[in-house]
Amino acid sequence: MALILIADDDELIVEMVADALRPRGHVVGTLDDGRHVVDVVTVKRPALVILDCGMPTMCGTEVLRKMRASTSCFDTPVLMLTGRRSEADEEIAFRAGATDYMRKPFNLAELVERIESLILEAECRLQAASM
Numbered sequence: 001m002a003l004i005l006i007a008d009d010d011e012l013i014v015e016m017v018a019d020a021l022r023p024r025g026h027v028v029g030t031l032d033d034g035r036h037v038v039d040v041v042t043v044k045r046p047a048l049v050i051l052d053c054g055m056p057t058m059c060g061t062e063v064l065r066k067m068r069a070s071t072s073c074f075d076t077p078v079l080m081l082t083g084r085r086s087e088a089d090e091e092i093a094f095r096a097g098a099t100d101y102m103r104k105p106f107n108l109a110e111l112v113e114r115i116e117s118l119i120l121e122a123e124c125r126l127q128a129a130s131m
Helices: 011-024 037-044 060-069 087-096 108-130
Strands: 003-007 027-031 048-051 078-082 100-103
Touching: 003 011, 003 037, 011 027, 011 108, 027 037, 037 048, 037 060, 048 060, 048 108, 060 078, 060 087, 078 087, 078 108, 087 100, 100 108
Parallel strands: 003 027, 003 048, 048 078, 078 100
Antiparallel strands: none
């Protein structure tokens, strides 16, 4: 069971992703803008953050830059889930520190596979670091 934070202003996307993750035992938290993501990640320490690029108040790439600059959440895996389709947008996200990038519309089964893979990779890195 992992805590996953979804920051997206599209309620339908949030509901669809959360509904796919909960039956797999994950706990899902949600935010509808980028303003409080870093604070929530610092306190709650989710296993993964799913960020939309285009959110009100603070865009996903700005949130990601702040996360990567923070000592308390710089290593939290982040999957950018966005409607931005260009390769340039994808490159900007990876330069900002994205762990993975997926475009909307997306295949829900593929998204869940990627999420679980990213969480497993992070857990393995954590275990290796503690040895």
